Each structure stands twice: as C-alpha cells, then as structure tokens.
Amino acid sequence: MNICAEPVFKKVYEKCQKPLQHFLLARGVVLDAVADQVQECFVRLWKNCDKVTEEKSLSYLFTTASRLQIDVFRKNKTRLQFRNQQTEALVDKKDGQYELEGKEFKARFEEVLDKMKPKSREVFFMNRFDNMTYKQIAETLDISVKAVEKRMSIALKHLLQHKINLKK
Numbered sequence: 001m002n003i004c005a006e007p008v009f010k011k012v013y014e015k016c017q018k019p020l021q022h023f024l025l026a027r028g029v030v031l032d033a034v035a036d037q038v039q040e041c042f043v044r045l046w047k048n049c050d051k052v053t054e055e056k057s058l059s060y061l062f063t064t065a066s067r068l069q070i071d072v073f074r075k076n077k078t079r080l081q082f083r084n085q086q087t088e089a090l091v092d093k094k095d096g097q098y099e100l101e102g103k104e105f106k107a108r109f110e111e112v113l114d115k116m117k118p119k120s121r122e123v124f125f126m127n128r129f130d131n132m133t134y135k136q137i138a139e140t141l142d143i144s145v146k147a148v149e150k151r152m153s154i155a156l157k158h159l160l161q162h163k164i165n166l167k168k
Contacts, residue, residue, distance in 0.1 A: 002049055002050050002051070002052065002053055002054075003045070003049045003052060003053070003054050003057055004049040004050055008054055009045075009046065009049065011054075012045075012054060012057045012058075013042060015058075016057060016058050016061050017038060017042075019058070020038050020041060020061050020062065020065060021034050021035075021038055023062060023065060024037055024038065024065055024069075027065075027066075027069055029069065037065060037068055037069075038065075040064075040068060040140070041061050041064045041065050041068065042061070043140070044064050045057065045060060045061060045064070048060075108162075108164070109164055112158070112159060112162040112164050115158075115162075116155055116158050116159075117151075117154060117155075117158075119151050120151045120152070120154040120155035120158065121155065122141070122151075123137055123141075123148055123151040123152050123155060124151075124152060124155035124156075126140070127152060134148045134149060134152070
C-alpha cells in the first residue's frame with residue numbers, strides 16, 4: 001500500500017519523525033537544522049509517495065536523510081574551499097586594516113541578522129546563502145512566491161535600515 005493517502009502518510013510521519021530526528025542528531029546535525037532536514041525528508045517522501053510503500057517508508061526516510069547529509073557536507077566543503085581561496089588571495093593583496101574592517105563588518109552583519117524577523121531571515125538565508133530561487137523557497141516552506149517576495153523585501157529593507165549593503 002502506497003502512502004499517498006493523507007491518513008497513511010500522517011501515520012508514517014507520527015511513527016518515523018522522532019527516530020529520524022535522533023538519527024540526524026547522532027550523525028552530528030546541529031539541533032537547529034534537524035527540524036529542517038526532517039521536513040525535507042518528508043517533503044521528498046511525499047513527492048515520491050506513489051513509489052514508496054508504508055513498509056519501506058522508514059528505510060526511504062533514513063536513506064534520504066543520509067543523502068541530504070552527504071549533499072550538505074559536499075556543499076559546505078566546496079564553499080569552505082572557495083572561501084579559503086578567496087581569503088588567501090585577498091590577504092595577499094591587503095594589509096591588516098582590511099582584515100580588521102572585514103571582522104567588524106561581519107560582527108555588525110551578524111548583529112543585524114539576529115534582529116531580523118525569523119521568517120524574513122529564513123527566506124534571506126535560503127536565497128542568498130543556499131542560492132535557492134523564490135519558487136524553490138516557496139515550495140520548501142509551503143508558501144506562495146508572493147509571500148517569499150514580501151519576506152525578502154522586509155529582510156532587504158531591514159539590512160538597508162542598518163546600512164548593510166550586500167550585492168548579490
């Protein structure tokens with residue numbers, strides 16, 4: 001029996017959500033990211049509900065979680081390598097003043113982000129750091145593209161009010 005029927009899917013969710021959270025925590029996922037990754041696993045399960053039976057759903061979710069972890073690791077590794085290369089190139093060209101200004105900007109930027117509304121911050125991070133389109137964000141958060149646009153607008157206005165200028 002596939003799990004496309006809402007009561008069956010809900011039953012699978014209630015049965016598998018906690019074990020999946022524990023699995024991700026055991027694999028070193030930061031507590032803040034666990035809920036997002038669990039949600040992503042269930043979104044993928046729903047998209048493939050016609051191919052997955054109720055009996056195979058737990059296996060599917062754990063496999064999906066493992067693959068998500070691998071994807072996150074690869075993405076972070078690539079970003080870190082690129083960031084290190086860029087930093088080395090800049091440090092060679094600039095003096096200590098540039099480094100100090102960068103640290104000050106980073107601290108101010110993080111402070112401003114902390115004051116941003118959580119929903120706007122979430123959309124901002126998904127767009128600017130995860131390079132997701134508004135449509136992808138809307139699908140992930142199960143909201144309209146207009147809602148994503150509004151949240152992004154609020155985030156950008158917040159940054160401008162605090163004189164943080166980011167170029168995409």
